[in-house]
Each structure stands twice: as C-alpha cells, then as structure tokens.
Amino acid sequence: MSGTVIDMIWTVTFSLLGGLTGAVMFVMLAARLPKIFDALTPNVDEGKEIIRGNRAVAEYFGRLVSAGIIGISVIIAAAVLGGLLTGLR
Numbered sequence: 001m002s003g004t005v006i007d008m009i010w011t012v013t014f015s016l017l018g019g020l021t022g023a024v025m026f027v028m029l030a031a032r033l034p035k036i037f038d039a040l041t042p043n044v045d046e047g048k049e050i051i052r053g054n055r056a057v058a059e060y061f062g063r064l065v066s067a068g069i070i071g072i073s074v075i076i077a078a079a080v081l082g083g084l085l086t087g088l089r
Helices: 003-040 046-052 055-088
Strands: none
Touching (some): 003 046
C-alpha cells in the first residue's frame, strides 16, 4: 500500500474513534446536565415548578440545559477535528 492510502485509513480511524468517543461523552454529560443544575439551585425544584406551569422556570432551565448541550457539542467537535488533523499528519 502506498503512504497516502495508509494515511487515509488512519484519518478515517481517528475520526471514527473521535466521533464514537464524542457520542458516548455527549450522552453521558447530557443526561447529567439537569442534575447538575438542580444541585446548583437547591431551594427550587425545577421539575415541580415546570409541572405547576411556571413558564419562567421552564424557559430558564431549558436555556441553561440547551446552552450546556451546545457547549458539550463544541468540545466534541474540537475532539473529532483533532482526530482528523492527527490522522492527516
């Protein structure tokens, strides 16, 4: 095999590994994110407030969780890109 084909195989391997690792990390962190925000606000039970129809809590909690998910996604994208760049060298 030529050097270019081997480099492409390594690039695909690193990108798949980075993507798989990123997906696992995303699922683990996204599941724990609401619990983290619950711990930061001990006097407010967001679940009960949302069930009661408190839109302010629902929107605030939703924005915090979605911002956390976007942050996690950016970190995972950087990890996959790092895998691609490593494979290309």
